[in-house]
Amino acid sequence: MGKGEQTRDAILEQALTLASQVGLEGLTIGRLAGALDLSKSGLFAHFRSKEALQVQTLERAAARFEEVVVRPALGAARGEPRLRALFENWLRWPRIVPQPGGCIFVAASVELDDRPGPARDRLVRLQRDWLDVLAGAVRIAIQEGHFHRKVDPDQFAFELYGIMLVCHHASRLLRDPAAPERARRGFEALLARARAARA
Amino acid sequence: MGKGEQTRDAILEQALTLASQVGLEGLTIGRLAGALDLSKSGLFAHFRSKEALQVQTLERAAARFEEVVVRPALGAARGEPRLRALFENWLRWPRIVPQPGGCIFVAASVELDDRPGPARDRLVRLQRDWLDVLAGAVRIAIQEGHFHRKVDPDQFAFELYGIMLVCHHASRLLRDPAAPERARRGFEALLARARAARA
DNA sequence: GACAGGAACGAACGGTCGTGCTTATTTAGC
């Protein structure tokens, strides 16, 4: 890894941390440079546009997400255990990959939902992929006989992500320490329903 | 209503619309003035600080929310019907009170979750109130015998708001037209569970 | 008809933003 690549790496890591707090738009080149003891122009040269910086920050976040949320869960047994692992890893991930402002994808989702452009496009793809990962795990759980055949994997993923979002909301905005526990209760109810498959 | 008050009213209505798209921080005095054919300074005089403008925009949003979501639902029968009304009204409200960028509270929740100040304080209060309204409706549904006695109203409100948040996410970021239908399915499952009170 | 008050305006302030250019320094290959 050359010197430039190394610097770029440090920049993106810091960008990830910063963007979690102030968003992708609030992520300012000057502030980012200041935090890294770099000049604005020196930092800017690595990307050549703010948009590129934003996209690459998302890319970096996605890589880390894969690394600390998705991949480790593949070590868990197929089906419900893997789904549990995905859920628990998601709860942890804003602390493991330091995001003092909470999950960057949640922040970016709200920020970019009305701003067309490459960053938005990339984010949409990433969020779809994440929902697909969840739905895929559900599908496997059905195959394994953990869940009832009538369970709709996409619907399950939808509702599960809802629990994650409200957990984020309750713990970050409302500073409710009970949020993860509430989320777990919701998750367990979702699992119970999938086993029985009343709906 | 005096002339000044009338103008202030128009400003706040426009601010609500604009803030739903670009957030409370992106809500710029210059842009707001431009949209209303006012001078920056003329508009500014009505508030005397951007922070005050933000808080009053939240206040205005809260008043409208009360008006089109909460109050009409009080016309529905106590218990489950009222809860349904609250849910359906929530789904509609970003269109009724024009918010082209989606629910302003969702946007502000993510934007302000790490920015201390009066705007954040006010928002926290408003979101707590909203969750309390939902939990209160659940409590009534228990009294009415619609729901099982073991149902935890706050937990129900938590999970219900999760469905609302993921619906917002799916329809706004992912542009998924099936989002409201999915949300309804999740809501129905929540209701079914509360009747049976398995958890 | 002079006057007072509220409402809006236009210009300007200091600051920060993203983005170019040009120059200096560091790094890597021989």
Add this chain to the structure above:
DNA sequence: GCTAAATAAGCACGACCGTTCGTTCCTGTC
């Protein structure tokens, strides 16, 4: 250890930000 290329810095730009100030316009009262 020298050289060419990669990397960072310095400086300046135009645009927009929130905010202030002095002025003008309009309305209604004595």
